[in-house]
Amino acid sequence: MSLILSAADRALARLDGAALTLPNPELFVYAFMRQEAALSSQIEGTQASLEDLFEYEAVPEAAGAGSDVTEIINYIQAMNWGLDEINRLPLSKRLVRGLHERLLATGRGAARNPGNFRQGQNHIGTIGCSIEEATFVPPSVQLMHPALDNWEKYLHQRELPILVRCAIIHAQFETIHPFWDGNGRVGRMIITLKLCEEGILERPLLYLSLYFKQYRQEYYDRLQSVRDNGDWEGWIKFFLTGVRLTCKAALASARQITLLREELILKAQASSRSSNPARLTDALFRHPYITIPQAAKILDTTAQGGSNVVSNLVEIGILKETYKSGRMRVFAFRPYLDLLHQTSGDLSSSIGREDALRKPIGTEVSTPR
Template identity: 25%
Template sequence: MAEYLEASWSAAWDAPSKRNRRGGVYRPYVPDRLTGGSVLVSPDIAQVAAKAETLVQRLTAHSASHGVDGLARFLLRSEAIASSRIEGLQTSPQQVALAELAAHEAGVSRGFTATAALVANNVTALRRAVTELVGVEAVATADIVALHTALLPEEKHHGLREVQNWVGGGDWHPLDAEFVPPPPELVRPLMDDLVSYINTAEHAPLIQAALAHAQFETIHPFTDGNGRVGRALVHTILTRRGLTPHAVLPISLVLLTRSDAYVDGLTAYRHGRDRHSAEARQGTDAWLRVFLAATTTAVEQAKRFADELDELHVEWLERHRRFRQSQGLRSVPRADSAVARLLNLLPAAPLVTARTVQCLLSVTHPAARQALEELAGAGILHPKQVERNTRGYLAREIFELLTLTERRLASTRWDTRESPPGRIVPARPQR
C-alpha cells in the first residue's frame, strides 16, 4: 500500500545558516507497485484515452508530401529542445542544428554554444529512447540507467541514487521540501517493478505512458536529470506499443505551459492510500486527465505544424519551378534527382553542408554542391559560413515554423494573439 513514512534528519552543523542546520522529521513517500493489476482506470478516463489515441493515430498517418518520417525527426528535435527548456537551458533551434552538425561532421566546431551542445545531446538521447529501447525484447532497469548516462554524460553520480533526495525546499535538508521520494534502499525494487510494468500491455498505451511517467517521477531514482529521463520514457512506451511509430509528440512543451496542472496532477497521483480506495482512484484519474489533455493539445499543435510544413513544401515546389524556368531548365526535376530528393529531406535536416548531403543522398560531392546551389538560387536555402572551409545551407523558413510553434505552445491559449508566451521563447521571426 502506498504510504508516507516518517524519518529523521540529523542537523548539519557545517551548514551556512541556522535554518539550514536544522534537523527533524520528514516524510518520504513510497508508492504502490504498478504490476499485478493494482491500478484501476475509471471507464470515463478510458474513453478519453481512446479518443486521444485516435487523434495520435491520425497524426501518424498525416499525408505530408515530403514524408512523415521527416516530420517525425523534426518533432523529435522540437521535443528535445522542449525537454531542455524545462531544465532551464535556453538556446535557439539554429544553434542546436549547428551543434548536431558539429557532432556528425569533422571540421565544424564553432558557431554554437555549450548549451546548444547539451540540447543536441538531448536529441541524441531521445533518439536512443525511441530506437534502442524500443528494439530490446524487454526493458531492464540497466537500460534506464544507461539512458540517464546518455542524457547527462557530465553528471558526477551515474547509476541509481544511494542517498535521499527531495524536490523543492533547501539544499541542506528535506524538512521544507515539496516532495520527498522513497528512501534509497527502495529505489531498486521500485524500478524493477516499473520496468516490469513497462514490458506489459496491462493498460492502453497512453494510460501506460502516463502511469509509468508519474511512477518514475515519484521514485526519482537519480540524483539529477529525472525529468529528462522521465519524459524520454513516455516516447519509449508509446513507440514500443506501436502508437507513435513515426512521430514524437511535443508533450513536454504542453506540460511546461501547464506546469501548475502538471504538478497538481503528480501530487494527486501520490495519494498515500490503498490503491483501491476512492481517494486513490480519484488521485490517479486526476493525473491521467492532465496527461491526456496535454497529449490532445500536443497532437493538435503537431498537426498544425505538419499542415504548415505541407503548405511550405508546396510553396517551395512553385518557387523552385519558377527558378528552373528562369534558368532555361525543365520546370520539374526528375524525382530521383539529388535536388528533388534534397527538397524532401529539408524538414528533417534544415541545416546541411555539401558533405552532409553527399552522405544523406549517397551522391558525389559535385552533385551535392549543385543541388545546394540550385535551392539557394531559388531562395529555399540560405548560405551560412560555419567554418573557414565549410559553408552551411540553412532552410530559414523551417526554423521560423518551429519558432512560431514554440511560441504558440508557450501561450496558455495556444495562440499568441490571445495570450502572450508565458515563458522565455525565441523572438518572433523577422520578415
C-alpha cells in the first residue's frame, strides 16, 4: 500500500507544481473542468459530448430545447460554486446540498428534489429493475441520516493521508447514496473539492471520471467489495492507482496543449503582418467554437475585420467552418478539439499505452502493514 500511495502522492505533487510553471494555468483549469463535466455526466447516461458543450457556449440556440448539454453546464456551475464556497464554508452536508441543487437545477434531474436528501428508499441496478433485483440497496432513510452525520464528521479528521481519506470519503458517500439522483456526479466533485480545501491542489486540475469510466466495471466491483466484504485495501489501491494515472495523463495533456498553442500562434504570426491572427488563435483555446461577431468582439475590431481574421485562420487550417445557421457562420478550432477528443477518450492516449495499462490490483507490490 505504501508504494502505491507514494507514487500517487508524487504524481499529484508534480501536477500541482506544474501549474506554477505552465503558461496560462487557467487555460488548463478551463479545459480539464469541461472534460470532467462531460465525462462525469456521460457516466450517468448523458449523451452530450465535450464538443457539444463548446458549441453550446458559443451558440446556445444550437443545442435546442431539452438538450443533454444543459446537464454538463449545470455540472460546471456547481463545481465553480463549490470551489468558491469552500473559501467560506467547509466541505459539509450543507455544501453538498448546494452542489446538488445546482447540478440538478435543470434537465432530467430537476424533478428529483434538487438540494434535498432523499425521503424514501432508493436502489441501484439495471434500468427498471425492482428493489429485489438491485445490485445494491443503500441505507434506509432512518439509517441514512446518522450515516451522513458520521460522514460529515469524518470529513474533518486528518489522521490518515489525504488521498486515502479521499478514497474513503468517496466510497462512503456512494454507499450512503443520499440523493434520488446525481450521487455519482456529486461524489466525484467531492474528491477535487477536498484536495482544494486542504490546499493539496492550488487549482482544480485533478478529475477521476476518465479513469472511473475507462475501468467502470472494476470501479463498481471495488465499491461493492467494500460493502460486501469490507475490502477497503482493494478499493484504496484502485483509487490511488487512478490518481497516479490521471495526474500523469493531465500533466501530459497540459504539455501537449502548451506545445499546440506555441505551434499555432507561431503559424498565425507567420501568416500576417497583423497581430490579430495570433491574438485570435490564443483566444480560441477558450472559445473552440466561434462566430465572426464573437471574433470581432474579442479583437475589438469591426465585423469586416473579424471576418478577415477568421478567413485567414481558415486558410491556414486553424479554423474550419462547421455550419451556417441563417446568416450566422460557425467555426471550429479543430486542432485543439481533436487533441481534447484524443486525451478524453483513453488515459493511454496521453501518457503512453504501456504505462496506462494497469496490472490487476492484486499484483501491485506493497509493504507489510
